[in-house]
Amino acid sequence: MLLLSYLRMKLLTHNMLTSHVKGVTKGYPLLIKATEVKLTDVDFNSEFVSRMIPKIEWSVLVEAADTLGHLNDLPRDLPPDYESSEDFLRKVHHVLLEVEVLEGNLKCPESGREFPITKGVPNMLLNEDEV
Amino acid sequence: MEKEASQLERDHVHNVYEKIAPYFNDIRYKAWPKVRQFLLDQEPGSLIADIGCGNGKYLHINKKSFTIGSDCCLPLVDLARNHGHEVQICSTLKLPYRNGCFDAILSIAVIHHFSTKERRIRALKEMARTLRVGGRIMIYVWAMEQKRRKFEKQDIFVPWNPEPPSQKASQYKLRKRPQNTFAADCSSSSDISQAYRKTKSTSSVGNDEVHTLYSSFEKSLKIWLFSRSLDSILELGGSSSSATTKRLNPFKNAGHLLNDTSRFELFKSNKASQLMEQVSNLFVLRQDSDEDVFSIEEFQNHRPSESIRSHLPKNDLGTKEKNKLLCGETCAKIALPDLVPHPDPLIREANTWNNPDCNMSICPDSKTGLLRDFEKLLKMESPSHEERVQDKNTKETKSEASLFRYYHVFKEGELQDLIETYVDELHVIQTYFDHANWCVVAEKIQVWKI
Numbered sequence: 346m347l348l349l350s351y352l353r354m355k356l357l358t359h360n361m362l363t364s365h366v367k368g369v370t371k372g373y374p375l376l377i378k379a380t381e382v383k384l385t386d387v388d389f390n391s392e393f394v395s396r397m398i399p400k401i402e403w404s405v406l407v408e409a410a411d412t413l414g415h416l417n418d419l420p421r422d423l424p425p426d427y428e429s430s431e432d433f434l435r436k437v438h439h440v441l442l443e444v445e446v447l448e449g450n451l452k453c454p455e456s457g458r459e460f461p462i463t464k465g466v467p468n469m470l471l472n473e474d475e476v
Numbered sequence: 477m478e479k480e481a482s483q484l485e486r487d488h489v490h491n492v493y494e495k496i497a498p499y500f501n502d503i504r505y506k507a508w509p510k511v512r513q514f515l516l517d518q519e520p521g522s523l524i525a526d527i528g529c530g531n532g533k534y535l536h537i538n539k540k541s542f543t544i545g546s547d548c549c550l551p552l553v554d555l556a557r558n559h560g561h562e563v564q565i566c567s568t569l570k571l572p573y574r575n576g577c578f579d580a581i582l583s584i585a586v587i588h589h590f591s592t593k594e595r596r597i598r599a600l601k602e603m604a605r606t607l608r609v610g611g612r613i614m615i616y617v618w619a620m621e622q623k624r625r626k627f628e629k630q631d632i633f634v635p636w637n638p639e640p641p642s643q644k645a646s647q648y649k650l651r652k653r654p655q656n657t658f659a660a661d662c663s664s665s666s667d668i669s670q671a672y673r674k675t676k677s678t679s680s681v682g683n684d685e686v687h688t689l690y691s692s693f694e695k696s697l698k699i700w701l702f703s704r705s706l707d708s709i710l711e712l713g714g715s716s717s718s719a720t721t722k723r724l725n726p727f728k729n730a731g732h733l734l735n736d737t738s739r740f741e742l743f744k745s746n747k748a749s750q751l752m753e754q755v756s757n758l759f760v761l762r763q764d765s766d767e768d769v770f771s772i773e774e775f776q777n778h779r780p781s782e783s784i785r786s787h788l789p790k791n792d793l794g795t796k797e798k799n800k801l802l803c804g805e806t807c808a809k810i811a812l813p814d815l816v817p818h819p820d821p822l823i824r825e826a827n828t829w830n831n832p833d834c835n836m837s838i839c840p841d842s843k844t845g846l847l848r849d850f851e852k853l854l855k856m857e858s859p860s861h862e863e864r865v866q867d868k869n870t871k872e873t874k875s876e877a878s879l880f881r882y883y884h885v886f887k888e889g890e891l892q893d894l895i896e897t898y899v900d901e902l903h904v905i906q907t908y909f910d911h912a913n914w915c916v917v918a919e920k921i922q923v924w925k926i
Contacts, residue, residue: 358544358562361523363574373574393540396521400577460572466557469566470548476570 353383353445353465356409360401360441362467364453364460366475371455374405377412378459379449384415387442394438395428401441410440481591488633488882489589490548493530495879496636497551500531510910511584512537514614514917522579527568527603528586532556535563541579546571568599576608576920585913587891588617588883591631596884597898604901607920613902616913620885623912630887633880886914 364372403423410416419436427433450459451467458475461468511534518524520540529535529545530552536559537543545563547553556563566572568586581603590596600615607613620627891914895902902918909915 355562357542358564361544361573361577362564363572365570365572390520390540393521393542396519397523397542400523400579464557466553467564467572469546469564469572471567471570 353385353447354462354467355442356406356413356444356446357397357401357441358467359409359446359451360405362451362469364451364456364458365469366453366456366458366471369453369455372453374402374408374454375451375460376454377409377446377449378452379413379446379462381446381448382413382415383445383447385443385445387438389435389438391431391434394434394441397441398423398427398437406440410444413444413446415440415444477592481595484591484882485589488880492636492879492881493549494551497531497549497555500552500555507534507537508584508616508911510908510915511582511614511616514580514612515541515543515582518580523577524580524582525573525578525606526582526584527571528583529553529556529561529563532559532561532563534582534584535559535561569595569602571602571606573606575605576611578607579611581607581611581613583613583615585616585618587615588885589881591882591884593894597894600895600899600902604899604920609920609922611920612905613918613920615891615916615918616910617886617891617915618883619909619912619914620887627885631882631884634883636879636881888914890914891916 359375359377362373362375364375366372404421407416407419407421410419417436417439419440420433424430424433427437445465446462447465448462450461452459515524515534515538518538518541522538522541524538524541524543526532526534526543526545529547530549532545532552532555535543535545535556543561545553545556545561546566546568547556547563548565548567550565553563553565564572568583583599583603587596587599590599603613620630888909889907892904892907895904895916895918900923901920903921904916904918906917907915
């Protein structure tokens with residue numbers, strides 16, 4: 346089981362990924378279609394999480410967590426004083442780093458092109474005609 | 477041009493890394509101190525991208541940041557993943573990241589694998605795109621100027637050094653495994669190169685047996701030369717090693733026997749020389765571009781060696797053929813990046829591939845004996861000679877030819893110039909020489925477009 350936890354794509358990563366198919370202007374965010382999701386344990390570091398929050402697209406994170414069924418009670422809007430709320434930070438930590446997609450694919454919202462995720466590794470290579 | 481460039485990179489970067497990936501697990505890789513420091517200097521909670529991360533050796537260094545790796549080589553990405561890292565498979569020219577999302581980017585030993593200046597610039601711009609304003613990027617590329625060796629040209633093919641002979645057997649088995657596992661990749665890339673290759677290889681060089689003997693002779697010589705370092709080659713030719721020189725004496729006459737077969741035929745149909753043909757095609761096509769180091773004028777001014785001049789057929793070659801000839805000859809020299817012209821005439825002659833001479837007759841028996849002795853000298857360990865000769869599988873020959881990695885080695889200041897001239901959004905902060913690489917640290921700045 347420990348080995349399996351190494352094979353994954355975290356939602357933090359997903360937050361950065363976009364489709365880059367030729368001609369696509371709105372390739373972000375990619376829609377997650379997961380066939381296998383795992384929960385893992387990652388050490389909580391409040392400074393890390395509170396610094397990470399401004400770097401992510403909050404609505405995309407919420408949507409992705411929701412798609413995977415792990416939204417729990419994460420608020421859809423970012424509370425203004427999130428840095429001081431450990432409870433909130435822990436929830437963010439969980440969704441960002443502990444929910445992992447093992448198998449599935451990422452779908453471009455504009456072109457519909459699907460990028461497969463295999464053993465947690467998204468394959469974002471484009472074919473010659475898509476570049 | 478674009479197609480040839482990406483084909484070259486596919487054959488001599490991506491495919492090679494796919495095959496040699498298993499070795500990256502065995503070798504203990506230490507992170508270079510300056511790169512390590514760059515990573516540790518990032519603030520806690522930073523988002524870092526290692527573009528061209530290979531086996532992921534830099535991904536674990538800063539535990540307070542989140543580092544995402546990417547590489548286009550599947551086996552290497554698998555290695556990184558097995559160590560627990562977040563990695564993607566993608567191309568540096570088309571990064572699947574949104575704009576300005578990273579605080580820092582690493583590009584260690586990546587850009588020198590792009591075969592045209594245009595692609596190198598595109599890679600730089602693409603990485604800059606994903607960097608946030610104020611973020612920093614560290615780039616390492618192999619330097620042309622090195623302490624212990626001299627590269628003669630900037631665009632070179634560097635052989636992947638096989639392990640010492642005792643491990644050769646297992647290495648060969650290892651090499652075979654990736655080919656089977658990623659058969660899908662291999663077959664598609666060889667399909668492409670099959671289509672890409674000139675299809676005129678229906679040469680009738682008299683005796684097939686002799687033909688394969690010669691091609692293996694060439695291959696043996698090539699492999700032997702390529703797998704030795706500069707130092708041992710010079711030692712072999714020098715007076716300090718008179719025993720080896722004595723052993724080489726019987727083969728001094730072998731040189732002219734190699735000329736028996738028409739060189740053109742060998743050049744066209746020898747599978748091992750497809751590499752040269754590919755390279756020569758690439759560079760011949762470039763003659764109108766002012767992009768790169770090579771130009772046709774260089775080749776035309778190049779003086780062919782004695783042996784070429786005496787053996788060139790009387791009838792006139794077409795200009796394109798002539799250029800390919802010269803190109804091939806010069807490229808043959810390029811493919812031995814560590815070597816200055818060898819003092820020993822036999823080896824130097826063997827290096828020049830263009831000695832067509834259709835007149836002399838061929839005597840198979842004497843060749844076999846010669847070949848056997850030569851191989852004893854070379855101590856060929858890897859698949860037995862007979863196997864190699866009989867093996868008509870293009871994948872097999874291709875794997876030998878394609879274990880050369882393409883590099884564009886950078887001159888001092890070249891990387892910096894490239895950024896300053898073509899990538900407005902990056903501002904160079906620091907440049908230095910480290911571990912045989914030229915390094916640049918640059919910062920992303922806001923560019924105002926009016």
